[in-house]
Amino acid sequence: MERIFLSPPHMSGKEQEYIAEVFESNYIAPLGAFVNRFEERIKNYTGASYALALNTATAGLHLALRVLGVQEGDYVLASSFTFIGSVNAILYQKAIPIFVDSDESWNISPELLKVAIQKAPKKPKALIITHLYGQVCRLDEIIAICKEEGIYLIEDAAESLGATYHGQQSGTFGDMGVYSFNGNKILTTSGGGMLVSENEAWIAKAKFLSTQAKEPVLHYEHKEYGYNYRMSNVLAAIGVAQMEVLEQRVARRREIFELYQKNLCPVNEISFMPEIQDSQGNRWLSTLIFEKSDPLKIIALLEKEHIESRPLWKPMHMQPLFKESLAVEDGTSEKLFQQGICLPSGSSLSNEEVERICEIIRSTL
Numbered sequence: 001m002e003r004i005f006l007s008p009p010h011m012s013g014k015e016q017e018y019i020a021e022v023f024e025s026n027y028i029a030p031l032g033a034f035v036n037r038f039e040e041r042i043k044n045y046t047g048a049s050y051a052l053a054l055n056t057a058t059a060g061l062h063l064a065l066r067v068l069g070v071q072e073g074d075y076v077l078a079s080s081f082t083f084i085g086s087v088n089a090i091l092y093q094k095a096i097p098i099f100v101d102s103d104e105s106w107n108i109s110p111e112l113l114k115v116a117i118q119k120a121p122k123k124p125k126a127l128i129i130t131h132l133y134g135q136v137c138r139l140d141e142i143i144a145i146c147k148e149e150g151i152y153l154i155e156d157a158a159e160s161l162g163a164t165y166h167g168q169q170s171g172t173f174g175d176m177g178v179y180s181f182n183g184n185k186i187l188t189t190s191g192g193g194m195l196v197s198e199n200e201a202w203i204a205k206a207k208f209l210s211t212q213a214k215e216p217v218l219h220y221e222h223k224e225y226g227y228n229y230r231m232s233n234v235l236a237a238i239g240v241a242q243m244e245v246l247e248q249r250v251a252r253r254r255e256i257f258e259l260y261q262k263n264l265c266p267v268n269e270i271s272f273m274p275e276i277q278d279s280q281g282n283r284w285l286s287t288l289i290f291e292k293s294d295p296l297k298i299i300a301l302l303e304k305e306h307i308e309s310r311p312l313w314k315p316m317h318m319q320p321l322f323k324e325s326l327a328v329e330d331g332t333s334e335k336l337f338q339q340g341i342c343l344p345s346g347s348s349l350s351n352e353e354v355e356r357i358c359e360i361i362r363s364t365l
């Protein structure tokens, strides 16, 4: 039986045509017409005014911190319940993370965020929030707190491209936002990221830093250090083709989620990641928790059937890497981690496959 993956790439069919155009132009290089086109597509779709195509979302978060002036010894608040890629950039800047636990939305708790700000040894410079598994955080409250406290807001929308809150795209609420096009995301360029902002100067600065901070003169002149973080034209061609099907991908992931819900909700002990009011997640991954059953056993049983599933992200405050770090936590994400799993959610999954997965889960409970 063919293996069912968690979230495999799903091509639109146009990718090879666009890659062929790149080859014809011989712009097999970082930068070229498709990089600009990809940035335009993201701006048009999300409503962001400025966008910068990068080789990863991690690079985007690093540039965001650097552009916003986060330096050695600065404090940066962050969602604890996330993937390490959200927070590694804090360490790249030699800044100090303070992790904040989740609430019943599974995303960062605005109430605990306030506590974390009060407890911080000095005023934090920035907050990185993750819209986990494609569902948006309680943005109204978070934005209000950041405004009141004078803290920059960075949205890690790596998993949430296409998700909305009050009809506005995730990633466009904060000072800066990032999307990921890693191989398992709702759209993929095999690897890639996009930094967005309403601030033209910040994106210009990020662009400068992402191309080795070369001064705008003919020879190679450098006054500060930069990075090699831009996206290649070949990968941007894949991105342009992928953008053409984003709405379909969101719709299909939501359908898959609803099918899981329909088939598994009758089981009393199962509950799914919620969606906050007036929001629409992209349901990048369908995720659920079991009240009684051991998720590791279910993962192992699915594996026997060649079906990939995974535990939820292990919270950052539980990671050995951050054992000395400050955290404001109340056990919420720890419980989610211990009780939850991510189910196969790729947009190419068939209804029959979803039903088969549900059947296996039901039969094991």
Ligand SMILES: Cc1ncc(COP(=O)(O)O)c(C=O)c1O
Residues within 6 Å of the ligand: 055, 056, 057, 058, 059, 082, 083, 084, 085, 086, 130, 156, 158, 159, 179, 180, 181, 182, 191, 192, 193
């Ligand atoms: C929440 C989150 N943040 C950041 C990243 C990092 O993205 P990238 O792999 O594009 O660097 C990912 C996924 O890879 C992610 O899921």
